[in-house]
Amino acid sequence: MMDWTDRHCRFFHRQLTRHTLLYTEMVVADAAIHGDRERLLGFDDAEHPVALQLGGSDPDKLAEVTRIVADFGYDEVNLNVGCPSDRVQSGTFGACLMRTPDLVARCVEAMKAAAPASLPVTVKCRIGVDDQDPEQALFGLVRQVVDAGADAIWVHARKAWLEGLSPKENRDIPPLDYDIVYRLKADYPDHFIGINGGIHELDQAHAHRAHVDGVMMGRAAYHNPGLLAQADRVMFAETATAPDLADVVGIMADYVDRHVRAGGKAHHVTRHMVGLFHGVAGARQWRQTLSTRGVLAGADGDVLRDALRNVMQAGQAAA
Ligand SMILES: Cc1cc2nc3c(=O)[nH]c(=O)nc-3n(C[C@H](O)[C@H](O)[C@H](O)COP(=O)(O)O)c2cc1C
Numbered sequence: 332m333m334d335w336t337d338r339h340c341r342f343f344h345r346q347l348t349r350h351t352l353l354y355t356e357m358v359v360a361d362a363a364i365h366g367d368r369e370r371l372l373g374f375d376d377a378e379h380p381v382a383l384q385l386g387g388s389d390p391d392k393l394a395e396v397t398r399i400v401a402d403f404g405y406d407e408v409n410l411n412v413g414c415p416s417d418r419v420q421s422g423t424f425g426a427c428l429m430r431t432p433d434l435v436a437r438c439v440e441a442m443k444a445a446a447p448a449s450l451p452v453t454v455k456c457r458i459g460v461d462d463q464d465p466e467q468a469l470f471g472l473v474r475q476v477v478d479a480g481a482d483a484i485w486v487h488a489r490k491a492w493l494e495g496l497s498p499k500e501n502r503d504i505p506p507l508d509y510d511i512v513y514r515l516k517a518d519y520p521d522h523f524i525g526i527n528g529g530i531h532e533l534d535q536a537h538a539h540r541a542h543v544d545g546v547m548m549g550r551a552a553y554h555n556p557g558l559l560a561q562a563d564r565v566m567f568a569e570t571a572t573a574p575d576l577a578d579v580v581g582i583m584a585d586y587v588d589r590h591v592r593a594g595g596k597a598h599h600v601t602r603h604m605v606g607l608f609h610g611v612a613g614a615r616q617w618r619q620t621l622s623t624r625g626v627l628a629g630a631d632g633d634v635l636r637d638a639l640r641n642v643m644q645a646g647q648a649a650a
Pocket of ligand 1: 332357414487530547
């Protein structure tokens with residue numbers, strides 16, 4: 332998620348769940364070709380399995396970046412056909428591509444041709460934009476990209492209204508239509524079809540799995556990362572005990588120390604962890620400590636160690 336997630340966030344989430352697939356925020360193809368690749372694409376081996384999401388609509392450039400992404404060792408490359416921001420529309424990629432399924436298919440074809448057999452090429456789309464009929468827009472796009480070789484389709488189960496709504500409003504206001512995604516899956520029994528949009532709890536996610544192959548969670552996973560600690564058990568039938576949040580904090584404190592020693596700031600990492608104890612006694616103190624002490628010059632992993640101590644004490648006091 333652009334402006335929210337980054338490699339530090341993914342490293343943190345990976346401590347909570349082994350089996351989920353983590354996605355990068357969208358990286359624009361031109362930036363990956365001309366920009367600082369290590370900063371844009373670099374990731375820690377511990378993040379696997381991790382998918383890189385690309386924004387673009389030039390088949391040749393997307394093919395070039397797919398080769399680069401393969402060299403970096405990503406587990407999947409995903410094309411964004413769902414982002415509604417103006418910045419993205421002016422570059423002719425994101426959700427406005429719902430109007431040009433032929434072009435999306437050519438992009439997928441070029442990416443598939445460039446990708447090694449081990450690297451799936453996937454698409455994330457909306458059910459349509461503006462006045463499009465979703466039955467035609469979604470089913471039409473999916474038919475073409477599947478024919479072009481797409482290995483999986485993720486559907487954010489609402490339209491994007493490109494005229495008049497902000498990107499934020501476009502994540503909430505156009506009504507959700509899960510049923511159309513279920514019907515898409517029924518039409519593609521042999522293809523991976525995943526659903527996204529407005530799924531806040533793991534029991535909801537589990538219920539969707541009766542109809543589709545995968546469930547993608549965005550905001551809920553970011554704001555309430557503690558739920559990821561249950562994801563392996565609920566979604567992947569993992570039988571090992573869920574990770575202990577205190578152990579995760581210990582690992583992250585050491586990670587912050589390494590990041591600070593390498594010249595980074597504690598806040599780069601701790602900002603992703605503010606919601607970890609959501610709904611638990613001591614959550615407020617945890618949030619406060621991270622947002623006040625985490626941003627101070629010289630902050631290191633001790634911010635997390637001290638904040639954890641406060642949460643444990645609050646938990647004992649509440650018991
Ligand atoms: C701050 C923010 C940034 C986002 N950036 C991306 C992005 O880079 N690529 C993408 O496919 N979706 C992006 N999204 C959309 C989410 O992936 C997701 O489709 C949307 O939030 C609906 O799912 P949710 O209800 O589980 O959050 C972003 C969402 C937010 C809140």
